[in-house]
Each structure stands twice: as C-alpha cells, then as structure tokens.
Amino acid sequence: MSLVRKLLPPLVSGTLFGAGLTLSGMTNPARVRGFLDVFGAWDPTLAFVMGSAVLVMAVAWRIRSRMGTPIFAERFSLPDRKDLDGRLITGSILFGVGWGLAGLCPGPAVASLALSPLSVLPFVVAMLAGMGIQRFIAAKPLRRQAVPE
Amino acid sequence: MMLPGFPDAQPLHGLAGGVLIGLAAALMLLGAGRIAGVSGILARGTGIAPGDMEMSSAWGFLVGLPLGALLIALTTRWEPADFAAWPVLVVAGALVGFGTRMGSGCTSGHGVCGVSRLSQRSIVATLSFIAAGIVTVFIQSMIGG
Numbered sequence: 001m002s003l004v005r006k007l008l009p010p011l012v013s014g015t016l017f018g019a020g021l022t023l024s025g026m027t028n029p030a031r032v033r034g035f036l037d038v039f040g041a042w043d044p045t046l047a048f049v050m051g052s053a054v055l056v057m058a059v060a061w062r063i064r065s066r067m068g069t070p071i072f073a074e075r076f077s078l079p080d081r082k083d084l085d086g087r088l089i090t091g092s093i094l095f096g097v098g099w100g101l102a103g104l105c106p107g108p109a110v111a112s113l114a115l116s117p118l119s120v121l122p123f124v125v126a127m128l129a130g131m132g133i134q135r136f137i138a139a140k141p142l143r144r145q146a147v148p149e
Numbered sequence: 150m151m152l153p154g155f156p157d158a159q160p161l162h163g164l165a166g167g168v169l170i171g172l173a174a175a176l177m178l179l180g181a182g183r184i185a186g187v188s189g190i191l192a193r194g195t196g197i198a199p200g201d202m203e204m205s206s207a208w209g210f211l212v213g214l215p216l217g218a219l220l221i222a223l224t225t226r227w228e229p230a231d232f233a234a235w236p237v238l239v240v241a242g243a244l245v246g247f248g249t250r251m252g253s254g255c256t257s258g259h260g261v262c263g264v265s266r267l268s269q270r271s272i273v274a275t276l277s278f279i280a281a282g283i284v285t286v287f288i289q290s291m292i293g294g
Contacts, residue, residue, distance in 0.1 A: 007209040009180035010190075014213020015220070016173035017185060017257075022221035024166020025159055028230040034157060036282040040290055044155055048163030049170065050260060056171025057265035060178050070182030077183055077201055079253070079263075084273055091252025092259070092274040096281025098244030101289070102233050105256045106187040106249060107214065109242075112230075114215030115222055119232040123242035130246025131188075131197045138251070 009072045018111040024049040027112050029103025036100050091134075174262050181206060186258025187214070188249035198250065252278070 025031040025045060034043030070076055099105050104112075104123055112120040152158040177185035183202065192198035194207035221227065232238060249255040252274050254263065259278075263271020 003205060006203045006205045009176060010206045010209035011213045011216075013173045013177040013180070013185060014210035015217035016169050016176065016213075017187075017210075018214035018217025018219075019221045020166040020169030020171075020173060020217070021214075022166070022218040022227070023169060023225065024163045026166065027218060029232055030230065031157075033286055036279070036286040037290065038283055039287050041157065042155070043157045044152065045158045045160065045163040048158075048160045049167040050256075050264075052164045052167030053171040053174065053261045054167075054265040056168055057174050057178075057261055060171070060175035061266050063175075064178055067179065070178075070180055072180045073182040075182060079184065079268075081253075081270060082268075084270060088252050088270055088274055089277050091248045091250070092277035093248070093252075093281040094244050095248030095252055095255060096278030097285045098241040098248060099256075099278060100282035100285030101244070102238055102241035104232075104238075104241065105245060106191055107255070107257050109245075110187065110191065110211060111214045111218035114219040115227075116229055116232060119230075120238075122235040123232075123238040123245075126239040126242030127246035128191075128195060128197065130243035130248075131192050131195075131250045132246075133243075134247045134250040135192075135197055 005072050017107065018114075020049075020053070021108050021111050022115070027108045027115060029108075032103040032105075032108070033100065036103075170257075170261060174257070177210070178262070184258055184262045185210070186254050186262060188246075188255040189253075189258055192250060248278075 021027050026049060031043060031045055034041065035046035102123055106127065109120055109123050109127060113124065150161045152160050174185040177183050190207050190210050193200045193202045194204065194211045233241065254271065254274060259271040259274040264275055
C-alpha cells in the first residue's frame with residue numbers, strides 16, 4: 001500500500017505530463033525552435049501551452065494554500081529560496097542555449113524516449129552527463145566551506 | 150483552428166496540452182506535495198542528485214512521461230519529429246543537463262510551477278532561458294543563411 005502511495009500519484013502525473021507535451025507538439029523540436037524564432041517564422045504555440053499550464057497551476061497553488069498536508073504524502077516538500085544569484089541566471093542561460101540548439105528540454109526529451117528513442121538518446125545521455133559534471137563541480141566549494149577554520 | 154498570421158501555430162492543441170501539463174503539475178503538488186520539475190526528478194531518479202524524494206516516486210514520474218507520450222501517439226494523428234544531428238544533440242544535451250542543475254530547474258519546474266506561484270527566482274530563470282534560446286536560434290539562423 002505504501003509503495004502504491006509513493007508510486008501511483010507520480011506515475012499518473014508523469015503520464016498526464018507526457019501526454020500534454022506530445023498533444024501540444026512540444027516533443028517536436030521544430031515547434032519549440034519555432035517559438036524561439038521570434039525574428040523569423042515565429043510559432044506562438046508554446047505560449048498557449050505555457051499559458052494554460054500556468055493558469056491551471058495558479059489555481060492549484062490557491063488550493064494548496066488552504067491545505068495542511070498533501071493528499072498522498074505526509075508533508076509538502078517545496079522550494080523556499082527567494083534570493084537571486086549568479087548561479088540561477090548563468091545556469092538558466094546555459095540551459096536556454098542548449099534548449100535553442102536542439103529544441104529539447106528535459107521533459108520532452110524523456111517523453112521522446114517512447115516516440116523516437118534512437119534519435120533522442122544522444123541528447124538524454126549527454127544531459128545526464130552534464131548533470132553529473134555540474135554536481136561534481138558544485139560539490140567542491142561546498143566541501144571547502146564545510147571545513148572549520 | 151488557425152491563428153491569423155501564424156499558419157504553423159496550433160493554439161487549440163497547445164491549450165489542451167497545456168491544461169494536461171497543468172493538471173499533471175497540480176496532481177504532483179496537491180497529491181505528492183512536490184514540484185513537477187523534470188530536471189530535478191531526473192537527477193534524483195538517476196542518483197545524480199541527492200534529495201528527500203523517494204526513488205520509487207521519481208521513477209514513477211519518469212516512466213509516466215514516455216508512457217503518456219506513447220498514449221497520445223497511438224490515439225491521435227502523430228507524425229515522427231526531426232531531431233538535430235547527434236553532435237548538436239550531444240552539445241545541447243550537455244548544456245541542458247549542466248544548466249538546469251546549476252539554475253535549479255527547467256521549463257517545467259521554473260516555467261510552469263514557479264511562474265504560476267509568482268516566484269521571483271523562477272520568473273528570472275524563465276526569462277533568462279527564453280532569452281538565451283531566442284538568441285541561440287537567431288545566431289543559428291544567421292550562420293545557416
């Protein structure tokens with residue numbers, strides 16, 4: 001029962017998410033790059049995707065503010081940082097360059113493993129490598145800070 | 150439905166897909182008490198990043214993504230997409246992996262979950278990656294002719 005509680009809500013959420021990405025055309029790199037091509041043949045479809053997703057989620061945040069605990073978990077585990085820092089902006093810019101180059105971000109890339117597995121595999125493998133390299137680099141200054149003077 | 154001036158746009162598919170994505174993120178928030186940020190869940194599921202999310206939960210979500218994609222591909226008129234050549238995919242993938250971890254999120258976590266919560270961090274991150282994507286596509290179109 002406990003495993004069902006841990007597994008089922010994320011499984012249903014992931015399935016809805018993958019369905020939404022595919023239905024909206026976001027698993028097609030050309031459509032994503034079309035949205036970013038504002039100085040060329042701009043394709044505004046992604047704005048509709050993000051617009052409706054954000055609207056639904058805005059309602060969910062309102063509901064959440066009146067809930068003590070989530071339905072299937074003991075507590076909420078949500079990010080609480082409010083500071084802006086260089087890592088946030090630099091990381092987002094690097095992500096944006098990769099996103100523009102391939103027309104892929106993590107969700108559509110993982111979803112595409114079912115649609116075009118061989119085509120998307122180099123991206124997914126490199127993405128995991130990039131995540132690992134970032135973790136390795138980021139771990140260094142943290143360790144230095146942890147050493148008492 | 151056609152959007153005047155934008156022959157390639159599919160606003161209705163976009164709206165419908167966006168509602169599904171919003172419901173997915175809402176279920177994750179209200180059901181599991183978490184942000185549906187794909188980059189974070191992927192890092193957690195593969196063991197790249199530590200976290201308090203259960204491995205089984207992360208894998209539930211990660212298995213669901215291609216499953217949902219498959220369901221739509223089988224039930225609607227779906228055409229296979231074109232992907233970039235593999236050297237471009239490798240460079241782009243590495244940047245996406247590195248960047249999303251450094252910037253603590255991607256299109257789903259910052260762009261959908263954070264912006265809808267009016268998180269200042271997520272709004273800045275989203276504007277940053279959209280701007281960087283626009284510049285990248287523009288430079289590519291200049292180089293490509």
